[in-house]
Amino acid sequence: MASPVAADSGRPFDRRVYAMVAHIPPGQLATYGQVAEMIGAWGCARQVGWALRRLPLPSAVPWHRVVNAQGRIAMSPGREGSDWMQRELLLAEGIAVAPDGSLPLARHRWHPPAALLPLAASSCTKD
DNA sequence: CCCCTGACCCTAA
DNA sequence: GTTAGGGCCAGGG
Numbered sequence: 262m263a264s265p266v267a268a269d270s271g272r273p274f275d276r277r278v279y280a281m282v283a284h285i286p287p288g289q290l291a292t293y294g295q296v297a298e299m300i301g302a303w304g305c306a307r308q309v310g311w312a313l314r315r316l317p318l319p320s321a322v323p324w325h326r327v328v329n330a331q332g333r334i335a336m337s338p339g340r341e342g343s344d345w346m347q348r349e350l351l352l353a354e355g356i357a358v359a360p361d362g363s364l365p366l367a368r369h370r371w372h373p374p375a376a377l378l379p380l381a382a383s384s385c386t387k388d
Numbered sequence: 389c390c391c392c393t394g395a396c397c398c399t400a401a
Numbered sequence: 402g403t404t405a406g407g408g409c410c411a412g413g414g
Contacts, residue, residue: 293396304409310395311411327395331403335395344395385410 273388274302278312281377285326288354289371290364292330301379308385310335318343325350332366334358 277300285291291299294306302308313324325347329335334351336344348358358364 297396302410304397305411306396307394307410308396312395314395324395329395330397337395340395347395 272312272386274300274308274384274386275312275315277302277383277388278309279316279322282313282322282324282327284373284377285323285371287323287326288356288369290326290328290356290366290369291371291373292366293327293335294330295371296327299373299377299379301381301383302385303382305385314340318346326371328364328366332364334362334364336362 278296281296281299282291292306293309297303297305297309309327313327316322316324334344334347344362348362351358351364356364356369
């Protein structure tokens with residue numbers, strides 16, 4: 262498999278999310294809403310979070326580079342500690358993540374190339 | 389079909 | 402700077 266994108270995802274939406282996240286360079290960050298907009302799924306930030314939740318770990322997809330718009334790691338009991346794993350991975354890439362999950366989002370914000378901008382709007386689940 | 393929940397976001401206080 | 406409320410979309414009971 263030449264692509265880092267997991268092929269075991271049944272939903273087209275999930276694959277779009279993973280493919281986009283795979284473009285985020287090391288040491289840089291994107292928000293859920295940002296990823297949603299980049300695949301043309303405006304307003305579907307929550308679905309992006311769902312897609313990442315369905316992602317089997319470990320994964321070649323750099324899921325840890327996606328945080329919420331508040332500049333904090335999305336902590337939730339349902340994640341079974343993957344949120345803390347995310348903090349460790351970001352620290353390893355040189356991003357100063359505070360113990361409470363807050364981080365300097367503005368300093369590490371990813372600026373995607375125009376080639377990745379959405380060509381058309383898409384639904385959250387459909388292509 | 390109704391209700392609740394979720395790795396969200398924006399605005400207002 | 403942080404917290405609270407309402408809105409958003411899709412899944413599951």
